[in-house]
Amino acid sequence: MGGGGSTTRNITMEEDPDTGMVKVSEDVLRRMLGQEEQPTGFSESDELSPHRIKHIEDKWQSRLNATERKWQERLKTVEDRNANTFEINAEEFKKAAEEVEAKFIKQSHVPICQNLQDEVVKCFTENPTQTLKCSQQVKDFTRCVDQARMSIVTKKSLGS
Numbered sequence: 788m789g790g791g792g793s794t795t796r797n798i799t800m801e802e803d804p805d806t807g808m809v810k811v812s813e814d815v816l817r818r819m820l821g822q823e824e825q826p827t828g829f830s831e832s833d834e835l836s837p838h839r840i841k842h843i844e845d846k847w848q849s850r851l852n853a854t855e856r857k858w859q860e861r862l863k864t865v866e867d868r869n870a871n872t873f874e875i876n877a878e879e880f881k882k883a884a885e886e887v888e889a890k891f892i893k894q895s896h897v898p899i900c901q902n903l904q905d906e907v908v909k910c911f912t913e914n915p916t917q918t919l920k921c922s923q924q925v926k927d928f929t930r931c932v933d934q935a936r937m938s939i940v941t942k943k944s945l946g947s
Contacts, residue, residue: 811835820846900931 801810816835820843835843898904902939910921 808835816843819843899935900928903928903931 802808805812903924907921907924910924911918914920
């Protein structure tokens, strides 16, 4: 049922107890380096020379450095894209905030009955223990505020 063509490989590794070196075959080494297998006279029990080990280490370090550079470039690209997106979103947010502020927050208004309000405050200040003396000023101020309120409500109902 299998598709055939599958290859079974046996890998035997030995560690030399005296030197701590691991012995692998040239074929295993080539597979580790991603090279094609080539028949050689190198046997599984042959040791790798220090020069050969250094060459393998250098090759792996080179691959590691290349991979790291590639990921650093990708990371920089993503960071740049995120910075651009952030700037765009910040500008859009600023515009939206300015629109909301213009519509709702910064509506200018003229104080209603300011002169009568000042008279009430002055009266209460001059008569802190006899506030009933200020009742006429309070009535005048209240009447003025009610009239202003009715005027605003009338304008809104006519404008709608």
